[in-house]
Amino acid sequence: MYSVFLVEDEIVIRDGLKASFPWEQYGFAYVGDAADGEVALPLIRQTKPDVLITDIRMPFMDGISLSKMIKKELPNTRIIIISGFDDFSYAQEAISIGVDNYLLKPITKDKLGDVMNDAKSKLDKENERDKYLDQFKAESQEYEQFARVRLFNQLVSGTMSVSEVYEKSEELGLSLDTTHYNLVLLDFTPMTGMHTAPVYSKHMARLSEQLMQYLKCCPEYIVFHWNMDTYAIIVKGDESTIESNTTNLIENINRRCMVYDDEIHWYLAQSGVITRLSEFAKACQQANKRLSCRFINPDGHIFTEQDVESMRSFGEDSANTIDQRLVMLFLENAGESEIDDFLDNIVNQQTKSALSSSIFCKYFAMTMYMCVCDYLKKLGVDSDNVLDSSTRGNLEKVTSDSVLNVVSDMFRAAIAKRKDLVGNQSKSQLSAAINYVNEHYCDSSLSLNEVAKEINISPSYLSAMFSRENKTTFVEYITSKRMEHAKELLLNTKEKTSAVAEKVGYKDPHYFSYIFKKTYGISPKEFRAKGQGV
Template sequence: MYSVFLVEDEIVIRDGLKASFPWEQAGFAYVGDAADGEMALPLIRQTKPDVLITDIRMPFMDGIALSKMIRKELPDTRIIIISGFDDFSYAQEAINIGVDNYILKPITKDKLGDVMSEVKIKLDKENEKNNYLEQFKEESQEYEQFARVKFFNQLVNGTMSVLEVYERSEELGLSLDATHYNLVLLDFTPMTGVAAAPAYSKQMARLSEQLMQYLKCCPEYIVFHWSMDTYAIIVKGDESTIESHTSNLIENIKRRCMVYEDEINWYLAESGILTRFSEFAKGCQVANKRLSCRYMNPAGHIFTDDDIEAIKNSEDNAEASIDQRLVSLFLENAEESEIQGFLSNLISKQTKNALNSTMFCKYFAMTMYMCVCDYLRKLSIDPNEALEDDTRRAIENVNCQTVMELVEKMFEVAISKRKNLVGKQSKSQLAAAIKYVDEHYGDSNLSLNEVAKEVNISPSYLSAMFSRENKTTFVEYMTSRRMEHAKHMLLSTNEKAQVIAEKVGYKDPHYFSYIFKKTYGISPKEFRAKGQG
């Protein structure tokens, strides 16, 4: 039901229309009235009616002035002007500013009924269009979208100016208009030690869907699929709300993840409050360093600076020694961007002091070298071929100024080799996924989750990989296949659009027409006529 607001200075007409016309029966809820534009404006701003009916000639603020303001502030509100024969020049001016209709006095029930029926038809069509737009947005709103991930990486790397951040975020439909932000990293690293893409898990698929539905309903959160196992969530607010928005987010994530704690690993860390876009790069580093604690404490979940200090001061680190099991766990699961944070957390205060000794630097570098070699062998890779020829010589000549750079390079090699190996296997799965879409896009129930299950890979991993490798999302690819087949059928058969819609995977022929026009700029009927012509 649509809402309607009436502005009329003659009380007899106003009360008569309010009482005598069957508003609800016509599909409208009567939400208020006023005697002139000045009194009406604050009430209209409050009720935001779908339809405004206003007289032209009124004291204080007439219908023309009121209509101009409403057209500017509430562009979706339909405006109907009430006028007398003597006011026709005013009515012409009203039409020029974009009113939808006008009613000549005296107003009869039938005359008002006809006008309201026309307005309702317009509103229904507009509402249908908006519903299709929302459905399309919902279907195509994949958080792994290549453009979104690229934007986020540029944001946290500090490679965009403030103006560029605003322009790019507006292009992507991302609202970055808050005064305060927080960056939350949510990670689902399986910690299996297996060099392969994460297998399909019903629990993980269900959890991801629940989390995304929750985040999508909250305008204070913007989510990105940052890496294969990690989501980045930007929390928005002001000075008084940013902390509560962050705590609400963490509590909701915790509550949902705890349900699957026996089957799924989950880890979380936040950057702390940010007030400038230029602070995102530093904030991401802070959150990443905190999150890297998961390799030292895989049983933990939410990591802060207190965890970093606890690790550095733990009894296990009382001596200047390195737990090689933690290094292996890191190499098996980490991203290159996490290396510095991990090494910083790995080194206790005692170890840090010991690194002032050249002898200990050599021991440390050699220990890391052996860990990397062991891991490369697990991947069936010859360390002598993977690492640079002068690595052993560099270890012999290492000192406190060069040791960390050397270790970082060795770690980068190991992680890169693992990712290349996983990538080759994943590409095979991606090819199988694409083949499955090509064969089943006519199924209206086809979904990312179904395809992921078919090729035995995590839905979020498949979606991220799809976007990275093809520079398009899963939904965009599926839609393009459907539209290509629809074009072929429109030109080569006499099938009705409704039949074609069903054959290419759309239950609703109107939605099919909407998608077709959005894709090609013309309706299926126009495309067929143009092609035949």
């Protein structure tokens, strides 16, 4: 039911309309009235009525002045003007500022009924349009959207000017207009040691859906699917709220993830508060460095700067030993961008001193080399075919200045090979996913989760891979398939629009028409008429 507010200075008319007109029968709740615009304004701001009925001529603040203010503050409120025959010039001005209708005195029940029916019809159409717009946004604005990922990468790499960031974020409907930020990285690396894409897990699918629904409802957070296993969440706020906003986010994630702690690996790190968009590159490096501690302590969850410092001092009494299990864990799960942070974390102060010794340098480099070779053997590949031919020579003449670069190059080659192998498998899985969508897109219940389950792959991994490889989101792909099929049916059959909608996967024919017009600029009916030369 909609709400209506009445402003009329003649008490007889005001009380008469309030008491005698059957507002509820016309779909309205009478939420208040006032004798003039000055008294009405604060009440209208409080009640936010769907319809405002106001006389033009009133003391203190007339209907025109009131209407102008309401149109500015509450643009969705429909306004109906009450006027006399001699107020025609006022009525013209009222119409020019955007009022919807006007009533000529004397006001009869039938005339008011017609006007209220018209107002309700307009509100119904607006609400239907808003409902479909919300549904469309919910379906199309996936967090893995290619354009969003690209924006985030440009933001943290510092390749865009601040003005370009604001412009691009506005295009994508993302508000970055605040004074303080924090960057939170949330990682779901499986840590299984398997060289395949993460398999489907009902627990992970449910957790991901719960987290995304929570983040959707909180305007202080913007989430990006940064890579296959990692989400980046920008926390927004001002000086007084940024810390609490960050704490609330981390506590909420922790509470939800702990429910699945036995089934899911999860890791989180924040950058710390920044006040400029230009500082995001540094913030991302800070958060990444903290997150890389997960390879040193895979049983942990939330990593801070204290963890980084602890890692640097850990094992200082045994500087001449390297925990090769941690190195293997890193090679199995990390990305190339994390190599420097990982090495920085495992090379503690004592080890740094030891690296000044040429003997320890060679031991350290050779130990890392053996780890890489063992890992490549697990992948089923020959290390000589992966590592550069100069690797052995570099190991022999390694120095304190070159040792970390040599190790970094070996790590980079091994991780690239693993990604290449997983990538080949992923392309096969993506092809299977596309084939499944092509066969089932007319099913209205088709979802990302269903397809992921069918090909036994993580939904978030599938969505990210879909966007990366196809430069379009999963939902956008399904929509394009449905719209192309709809065009064929509209041109080549006499099926009603409702039947066409059902055949291409839409239960609601009105929503189908909304999507069709948003896609092609004309309604299905107009498209059919144009195509048939009508």
